[in-house]
Amino acid sequence: MRMSLRTGDLVPVVLLAGLALLPFAAAAADEPFFTTFFARVLIYAIAATALNVALGLGGLVSLGHALFLGLGMYSVALPAHFGIANGWVHLAACVASCGVVGLLTGYVSLRTSGIAFIMITLAFAQMGYFLVVSLKQFGGDDGMAISAASEFFGFSLSSGNAVYGVAFCLLVALTVWIARLRSAPFGVTLRAGRQNARRVASVGLALSRYQLTAYVLSAVLCGLAGMLLANLNAYASPSSMSWMVSGELIVMVVLGGMGSVFGPFLGAVAFLGIEEVLKAFTEHWMALFGLLILGVALLGKAGIAGLLARPIRSNSPAGRGAKAPLLAESGVRP
Amino acid sequence: MTFSLLLAQLLNGLQYGVLLFLLAAGLTLVFGIMSFVNLAHGSLYMLGAYAVAVVTGATGSFALGALAALATGTVVGMLLESVAVSRLYRRDHLDHVLATFGLVLFFNEVTRMIWGPQPLFVALPEGLSGTIEIFGFTYPAYRFLIIAVGLAVAVGSSWLIHRTRVGMLVRAGSVNPQMVGALGVNIRLLNAMLFALGAALAALAGAMAAPILSVQSGMGEPVLITTLVVIVIGGIGSVSGAFYAAIIVGLTDTLGRTYLPLLMREFASRDIANAAGPALASMLVYLLMAVVLAVRPQGLFPAHKG
Numbered sequence A: 001m002r003m004s005l006r007t008g009d010l011v012p013v014v015l016l017a018g019l020a021l022l023p024f025a026a027a028a029a030d031e032p033f034f035t036t037f038f039a040r041v042l043i044y045a046i047a048a049t050a051l052n053v054a055l056g057l058g059g060l061v062s063l064g065h066a067l068f069l070g071l072g073m074y075s076v077a078l079p080a081h082f083g084i085a086n087g088w089v090h091l092a093a094c095v096a097s098c099g100v101v102g103l104l105t106g107y108v109s110l111r112t113s114g115i116a117f118i119m120i121t122l123a124f125a126q127m128g129y130f131l132v133v134s135l136k137q138f139g140g141d142d143g144m145a146i147s148a149a150s151e152f153f154g155f156s157l158s159s160g161n162a163v164y165g166v167a168f169c170l171l172v173a174l175t176v177w178i179a180r181l182r183s184a185p186f187g188v189t190l191r192a193g194r195q196n197a198r199r200v201a202s203v204g205l206a207l208s209r210y211q212l213t214a215y216v217l218s219a220v221l222c223g224l225a226g227m228l229l230a231n232l233n234a235y236a237s238p239s240s241m242s243w244m245v246s247g248e249l250i251v252m253v254v255l256g257g258m259g260s261v262f263g264p265f266l267g268a269v270a271f272l273g274i275e276e277v278l279k280a281f282t283e284h285w286m287a288l289f290g291l292l293i294l295g296v297a298l299l300g301k302a303g304i305a306g307l308l309a310r311p312i313r314s315n316s317p318a319g320r321g322a323k324a325p326l327l328a329e330s331g332v333r334p
Numbered sequence B: 001m002t003f004s005l006l007l008a009q010l011l012n013g014l015q016y017g018v019l020l021f022l023l024a025a026g027l028t029l030v031f032g033i034m035s036f037v038n039l040a041h042g043s044l045y046m047l048g049a050y051a052v053a054v055v056t057g058a059t060g061s062f063a064l065g066a067l068a069a070l071a072t073g074t075v076v077g078m079l080l081e082s083v084a085v086s087r088l089y090r091r092d093h094l095d096h097v098l099a100t101f102g103l104v105l106f107f108n109e110v111t112r113m114i115w116g117p118q119p120l121f122v123a124l125p126e127g128l129s130g131t132i133e134i135f136g137f138t139y140p141a142y143r144f145l146i147i148a149v150g151l152a153v154a155v156g157s158s159w160l161i162h163r164t165r166v167g168m169l170v171r172a173g174s175v176n177p178q179m180v181g182a183l184g185v186n187i188r189l190l191n192a193m194l195f196a197l198g199a200a201l202a203a204l205a206g207a208m209a210a211p212i213l214s215v216q217s218g219m220g221e222p223v224l225i226t227t228l229v230v231i232v233i234g235g236i237g238s239v240s241g242a243f244y245a246a247i248i249v250g251l252t253d254t255l256g257r258t259y260l261p262l263l264m265r266e267f268a269s270r271d272i273a274n275a276a277g278p279a280l281a282s283m284l285v286y287l288l289m290a291v292v293l294a295v296r297p298q299g300l301f302p303a304h305k306g
Helices: A007-027 A032-057 A065-083 A087-109 A117-134 A160-183 A186-197 A195-205 A207-233 A243-255 A261-279 A285-299 A302-314 A319-330 B003-034 B041-059 B062-083 B093-115 B141-163 B166-177 B177-182 B189-211 B221-236 B239-267 B269-296
Strands: B131-134 B137-140
Touching: A007 A032, A007 A160, A007 A261, A007 A302, A032 A160, A032 A186, A032 A243, A032 B141, A065 A117, A065 A207, A065 A243, A065 A319, A087 A207, A087 B239, A117 A160, A117 B221, A117 B269, A160 A186, A160 A207, A160 B062, A186 A195, A186 A207, A186 B041, A195 A207, A243 A261, A243 A285, A243 B093, A243 B166, A243 B177, A243 B221, A261 A285, A261 A302, A285 B093, A285 B221, B003 B041, B003 B137, B003 B141, B003 B189, B003 B221, B003 B239, B003 B269, B041 B093, B041 B189, B041 B221, B062 B189, B093 B221, B131 B141, B137 B141, B141 B166, B141 B189, B141 B239, B166 B177, B166 B221, B177 B189, B177 B269, B189 B221, B221 B239, B221 B269
Parallel strands: none
Antiparallel strands: B131 B137
């Protein structure tokens, strides 16, 4: 197990350490808003990390991950609606629903590639969205309030602090796991397939099985983020399944740095942080934010993680460092 | 379930289908030739609707409004192409998704900034607010106009693509853009023109839809996603495929929403039918797309690739 820290990892590690202390500081300062806000950041970081397994490692551009976030949320909301507060039931519902839906949609989606893959994942997410919207007995368009939080052996996720703690531990565990997965045979195969699927196939590896596994894993982990989000908000609504949320998750992953260990975390912090700052600045923050995303797309994909790692990476000029791998990975020969 | 209801629904489906075709025609060409994913196509539809709402409101003339929408679409399309899109052709699809997603947020918020969150309404044009009677059955005249415009654009684009020199280059470009470029054709200019034309058609679709819908920020996204479904079903890059798929999707969606709940009541109890019918109906076109992609990943009517 290789876990040596590089300078590029210093910032996210310090950030994580700071976040570990945050709830205590927020409680001392009597500012519960910060705990709730950063709990949301942590949860989106989990969702982005989950998407990173499919998108960053596998190169599967899924524009439908909000579906799994929503499934996770309704795995809490529906049992709670029928008076079941047992967290293990919620967890089982979440893992089962995300796993089965991920397996089915992944199987069909992976028959296609490129634009069609993006479209079909989007279509599946829209199916889920419209299904929930039309279920009027479960709130439909308005969503449903969750009266009973998930409870694990007496430990209830009813308070912001509890959700924060679980989200933090889950994120740290996931990050460590991703760091190992990247260099494990599974992760290496996925990353190789992203760069050149034909060569991986010629080595004799069934890439699509690896991709399907990554997709399902990604779906289930995203569902866990949904479970936490439902507990934090005490509310589940179809709007969290809309394709805008899928787009936002992609933005977080790319903003932070595709395929990198800390990228999705940094991306979620940056995304929600910028959102909050711009909101204080203007009511129409989304116009600025849209242009910012456009800028990120035009500049390249190394993301924040790439930016932090840059000084030690090579002596190449700043712009080239970010661009060269991009061309190589997209298969475009200059 | 009377005959006139069926006829009305068929016409509604056709009208929805040709609107989808107006959006799909430009998008599928940009998809096919430059393999560019454009999520901001719905924003052009929205801008077209706003243009017609503002100009018709100011001048009272719907025709002027429609012209303004076409002009808006062309100009914004050209601007977008030169500022952002042309820089992204050589990147992978993820960058396209990201950039155009940013543009969607931008356009939605800008329209909200200028015209506020309240929807605008466009009065039906003079002389078209009535109904037309055929076979003893009445149908709104304006919806006939939409169908006529859509079919005219379909015929026009078919002529453009199959009978003109530009169309020949477009067809060649969709098969092998590098080769067409190597033969001395300015493929970038060609694509910029196509992008602007597609944008103008999207704005026209928005203008035609404006009097029957409410014009508001974010109106482009639901129709954009349905348009993506149309393109994937029709086969990416194929305009005739987009036409057939648009009609299929338009009819499936419209008829499904009307008849599926009725049909389900025949087989299931009223409660289940009332709950599941609308749910299933709204998922129908996505289900159709998933089935098409699973069975024929290249789409039903793919463009001929060499």
